[in-house]
Amino acid sequence: MSVPSRDLGRRAFLARMGVLGAAAAVPALVAPSATATPSALSPLVGLLRPVLAELSRDTLRGLVVMVCPGPDAYSRAQGTPRAEAGALEARGDDFMIAALDGFVPFPDQLATPLAAALATAVDDIGLPLPTGLLAPLFPPVWTLDRVLLELLENDEALPLSLVVALLLNVVATQVNPLALTGPFLAPFARLSLEQKCRAFELLEGPDAELVALLDAGLPEPLRSSISGLLTFLAGALLEFSAFGSYNEWGVYDASARTVTERPVGWQLSGYQPDGVVDGWADFIGYYQDRTEVQA
Template identity: 45%
Template structure:
């Protein structure tokens, strides 16, 4: 995993300037996937910038989901594994993962905010511009960490954001050319093989990646990077598989029914004749017993 080396990354940083100065366009509205980014550039308002940053996180989560279950979508095509069958985009896999990180996995704002701002600062120090990384063209030239600090100065920072920043930092370490291209984040532009290299570096965790994160954190939080990487590496693919292969997107809590038939059930051949209400053998007591002796 030599590609996760700060010095090597700094040497590669000149590629970013070459891509931008060569006039490589950032397709911010490909298939409408970056509409929020376009609005942020046009309006420059806090809410529009927030929408763009949130869209950046969601785009990254969608790119993660197609690693587990590809489909006919543009994220699967970009990683080189399209399928005709419906995939995680159709079942809301990206939204599930974002909601999982933001609302169900505990990590206090006192850690998630420094992690996000620290990663943003590290990216900025390495010469990564706000545009095209976040797709935001700020008139006053604010850095990535400054943009994030501005957006979340009076809001709780969602955990999905530092996770998305981590994945995209890894994407740039593996393939600096992913700074530009289709879709809404560098991680989304990687091949499946390169995505696996990013996950390998996180699950390791690779010492160089730890140093990049720790070096950007304030002193009281130094040493938190390895724990964060172990946490992220342990939940990324497992949580994704749970989300995209479950029926959570089709479960109606009011009627306690699953409708329509979930896509993963068809992909796996689960319950080909539909739901069952149980087996007759389990109605009442087993073998008509009415009691169990104490010494049984």
């Protein structure tokens, strides 16, 4: 089967974002139906949404084990398996999804063009992809491409976790094109810890080609904002992953205002072994017995 070059480019890019691989399990999404009309796309959007949610989760699992590796497959894949509990036992992935999708006050006016920029860009950034890797794996992707655009352009509240996931996966394949295939849904989750760090280096730098790609999708006067935004985002993703993977969120019962079991971060750190206190017997006295000083 011959593949038009634009189609190949789009397919490569969908693959790089992880979307193609994630959608492969839903045949209707990857069927060759170049003539699909907008009305025929609507039900497919409904099919794609959960696929993308899974892709986001898989990507964020790859992220949170960076700051708190544990006895899970994602930590093993990055080359740092640990015996004791880690970010996934602490529900760090759920923490990030809840935070990104529910509470980050990130304007849709910025998130949507960012996602659209990622989704519409052709594969002209960074490393050329080995097309030979793609051709035998996936059928033509016109349908998926159009469904994705439909979703990005029309969803009222685009999950920010998806924007983050698409971004991490594109950068992941820039670092290591071989991450296109392997275990997990997300290319980012397939990277070694060293490669993940390299991906963050590109985000934080930020990498000029990446900036150019994203800037192109943004309306004026936001274009110059993207480079600062990437450095902010790169830092914030790691910082927030660390906060969420070591705090009590995963076992907190908001209605009872208490934890249901000892949080992973407390186990790991030895924090307040008997739980919340009203005080500690740690008052030693005053330095050199001085209880007050003069002006």
